[in-house]
Amino acid sequence: MNRTNAVRARGVRKSFGEVVALDGVDLDVESGQVHGLVGPNGAGKTTLLGLLLGLAVADSGRLEILGTPVGRVLAVPDGVAGFVDGPGLYPSLTARQNLSALALLREQNAVGTGGVDEALEQVGLTDVADDRVRGFSLGMRQRLGLAAALLTKPRLLVLDEPANGLDPAGKHHVHRVITELAADGTAVVLSSHHMDELAVLCSEVTILATGRVVFTGPVRKLAAESGELDYRLLTSDPAAARGVASETPGLRVLSDRGSGERLDADVLVVRGPVPALDELVVRLVRAGVAVRELGPVVAPLEAAFLALTGTDTVPGQNMEVLT
Amino acid sequence: MTATVAPPQVRARPVPVMHGYRFELVKLLSQWRIRVLLGACWIAPALFVAAVSLQSSLPADTVFGRLMHTTGWAGSLVVLGFSGTWALPLLTALVAGDVFAIEDRLGTWRHLLVAMRSPSRIFAAKGLASLTVLLLLVVGLAASSVAGGLAVVGNRPLVGLDGHILAPTDAAATALLAWACVLAPTLAFAAVGLLGSVALGRSPMGLLMPALLAFTLQLAQMLPLPVAVRLALPSHAFLAWRGLFTSPAQTGPLLIGLAVSLAWAVTATALAYRLFLRRDFTDVTYDGSGRRVLVAGVAPLVGLVVLTVVVVGGTTPARGSGIERAKLQDSLATAFAHLYRLQARELRRPDVTEAQLRASASCDKGGSRVVDEGPGNDWRCVVSWHLPGVDAVGTAIYQLDVTADGRYVADGDGPKEVNGYFQVRTPTGDAPNPLWQFDGNVDLLVSSRKG
The missing domain is CATH 3.40.50.300 (P-loop containing nucleotide triphosphate hydrolases)
Known part of the structure; x- marks a missing residue:
């Protein structure tokens, strides 16, 4: 063509x-x-x-x-x-x-x-x-x-x-x-x-x-440039979810201290590749913790944009890694 | 597999100037300000002339003002005088002074450039559209004032500025020619408006430039400037049309005024064009380039004034103020002779020709200690004339108020039978006394004869 x-x-x-x-x-x-x-x-x-x-x-x-x-x-x-x-x-x-x-x-x-x-x-x-x-x-x-x-x-x-x-x-x-x-x-x-x-x-x-x-x-190629993303995790039991997340291989739990974005106390922010997130969900379900919300803090395209342009305002970027 | 190929080439085709002109006209005529101006110019002069012509008190301080009861053509000339002083510069400011600036205020330059694709054509379209609107306004002023005068007073003869009578058709032709003559200085002020609009962007100073120029020139015209300087000002043609109402017409100052006005129009337009083409249209914060643009715009115009002064001074007999004793005496005697005949006709006295009257005048300015030259209200003249078959020489005294532009008002100071009263008793009733007060105009350019 x-x-x-x-x-x-x-x-x-x-x-x-x-x-x-x-x-x-x-x-x-x-x-x-x-x-x-x-x-x-x-x-x-x-x-x-x-x-x-x-x-x-x-x-x-x-x-x-x-x-x-x-x-x-x-x-x-x-x-x-x-x-x-x-x-x-x-x-x-x-x-x-x-x-x-x-x-x-x-x-x-x-x-x-x-x-x-x-x-x-x-x-x-x-x-x-x-x-x-x-x-x-x-x-x-x-x-x-x-x-x-x-x-x-x-x-x-x-x-x-x-x-x-x-x-x-x-x-x-x-x-x-x-x-x-x-x-x-x-x-x-x-x-x-x-x-x-x-x-x-x-x-x-x-x-x-x-x-x-x-x-x-292509846009899909841009999304791939975003690398590891930060995800918001809202569950029925935040304390238990934190424990499960910290034990999940390949996943890090982040603190929102220093973040430009105000997060709910019940919201957990984790960083890791998609397979690690899949594993986290399985483990949470096994532990009897209901997952209410799981999504990227910053959309993949936006994250890629911020990463490529060197803009130092990514929510979560300033977050402290706890585990 | 997808392969990318070059598309067939497409030509960049700017929009024809006439299309842009039509577009600009639509935009201009959609503005309430322009509509109000058009309405005012086509209606207000008629109402003004009609209303003033019906008053017992006339604007005698304005040229032809004292004749508004006499002929319908005088009202239009009064409006013309006022227009040249204020109305036309203000109209040019409001139309041409805003035609570019409005795009800055609305932020539409980019849109316009994308649509027309040629800054030079945008300039031409805007210039032509604003000139068209100005022409509509001037034609409105002329037509409306003439209509008002003719409707209320009628199509009657007009007394010229040397006392000679213009038949209604001559008065009409000369009045229309006078209106046509002020188109040249209007063009000059419009070009200055364009220059201000281009140079100063959304700043209101651009809009005010023609008005400021008019104000400055008004002040200058009041000063006892040398004739060469006076004639070199672009506003002179707003006054020089008066020379058409003498016999023979004082065409010298008028032609120079027209030439100077057109030189200003061309120069200011060229400067505006140059500045416009240099503009960076991607800069949305553009608001004129301040001092640099002002210097680039104003300095050449100042240079033009200097050049014109040199040319006028070097190529014409203009010297000093142009108001000299001999010229004033000639002008006064001529006007008196013409008006004497008019008075004689009103009083049903036997007609005498100007040649038979052999009128002459002897003028003095401010007594023996003052040089008999220049403007002032301290001119005192004695007019003498002869009547056929009468040995005695008639004399009449006039106080003259001569302004720097060559216009004078002769105010009769006796004897009362000739010029002492503002009315004369005719067989059909009281009528205005033509010799009581009258306007005259000295040709600033001609060299006076000695003696």
């Missing part, structure tokens, strides 16, 4: 004065792929998204978007849409007027009102189509921004925190739109601080730290 590259970046570098925002970034995004871009604040995500949208030009390196090399001018090819740092909307216009004006601007007369209505429907804003954007919530603005991007029938959609400010229903709506677009062959590059969102949406992720790529690849 042949797939086309919507984005191909090699050694892209971008500085702002003394500050190096991107330092030799490589990136490949195939059409039909939802590609997540994550990184701590200041990692260079917005700069990279800006390059993809034609808001800035790279100082060096090679960037191809939809097969077209991006030169030294602020322009990207047709078929690229999206937003960085929130959607650009005009509060004095209604949702429909915002989209109609944009459609006229992009010479989409053929799409006409039908295209605008369709885009509004796609993001679930039909009911408020004739309301002024001035009164919209952040989530509604995000959805309208997505609708504006959809108007152009993009082949590459670049979204910065698309679910920011959305309620669960809105988030679900947006996820569905993105998934459908990708299924139709659109490449989607999105940034997010929510690893769970990336896990749901993305097939591949790229993690940036201080302008460099520290990981790029």
Whole structure:
């Protein structure tokens, strides 16, 4: 099966004065792929998204978007849409007027009102189509921004925190739109601080730290980078569970002293590989201790992210090993 | 096995300027502030002219103000005078001074750039859209004020600034030409607005730049500046249209004013364009580049003023204040002769021509210890004239208040039969006395004849 590259970046570098925002970034995004871009604040995500949208030009390196090399001018090819740092909307216009004006601007007369209505429907804003954007919530603005991007029938959609400010229903709506677009062959590059969102949406992720790529690849591969995780264990008898856990091979019981996260006194935190956890559960059951909850303190993707970016705030990382 | 291949190349295609222009117009016209301005410019002048024309007391301190009872065209010219002083600079500030800054406030630059893909086209679209709105506002001011005057007072002849009578059609053409002339300085102020809007981002100082410039130039115009400096200011064309209402028209200062205004418009627009293209659109915290931008924007304009002063000073006969005794005497005598004929017609007296009257004036400023030159309200003139078949020479006294821009108000100081009362008794009733008080305009540029 042949797939086309919507984005191909090699050694892209971008500085702002003394500050190096991107330092030799490589990136490949195939059409039909939802590609997540994550990184701590200041990692260079917005700069990279800006390059993809034609808001800035790279100082060096090679960037191809939809097969077209991006030169030294602020322009990207047709078929690229999206937003960085929130959607650009005009509060004095209604949702429909915002989209109609944009459609006229992009010479989409053929799409006409039908295209605008369709885009509004796609993001679930039909009911408020004739309301002024001035009164919209952040989530509604995000959805309208997505609708504006959809108007152009993009082949590459670049979204910065698309679910920011959305309620669960809105988030679900947006996820569905993105998934459908990708299924139709659109490449989607999105940034997010929510690893769970990336896990749901993305097939591949790229993690940036201080302008460099520290990981790029499938999400499942990222999860494997997390190594040993800390797990919260809530049982019917915490004291007995502590004893059982401390005797389970390959498992360590952690104290929450020094942890940034406040844990319930009845909650036990253990660290170890998955087989050791399986053994712990078996032993607890044999000892007549009911297991009420067993789950990672930090999600595997998030743990991998924190480990890769060297962010020293992992709950449990500062925990003292008791056994 | 999955193989990745390069997709067919897609061209980067910027949006045509006309599409961007339409987009910008939609945005501008959706703003309540612009709608209010449009409504005000298309309605308020008509109401103002109609209301003032119905009052017994007229704004005599404004050029043509004292004629608002006489002809419907005077009201429009009063509005034009006021517009040039305050309204047009303020309108340019509110429209052009905000057209770029609003994107900073709304945080929509990135969106716009992604949509249009060309900063230069964004600039062109914004510039054209703001000019269109300004044009709509100016046309509104003109049309509304004319409509108000014609509806209430009527389409009657207008007395020019040298006392000659303009037939209604001539008055209409000249008034419209005067309105057209102020488009040039409006363009200059609009360009300064664009420059401020680009240079200072969301800062309100950008919005205020045309208004501040207008205020500064107003102050400068009040000072007894040399003519070369006065004509080199971009606001001069807001005043120079008055020269159209003399016969022959005082076209020199007007043409220079128009040229200076257009030079300002081009220079300020070019500076704004240069600054705009240099901007980093990925920086959301951009708020103008402060002092550097201010220097890059303001210094060339100051340089333009200096250059214009040198050019005007070197290529025209303009010297000193431009207000000289001989010019004032000529202007006053001409105006008096024209108005004398008008008074004679009102009083049903035999008509005499200006040539037969052989009117002349003798002026003195502030007595023997003061040089007879420059603006001031201490000019005293004696006008003399002859009537056919009468040996005696008629004389009348006028106190003149001459302002630095060349405009003067001649206030009759007797004899009472000629210019002592504000009304004259005609066979059909009392009528305004044209010789009691009248406006005149000295051409600052022409060199006065000796003697």
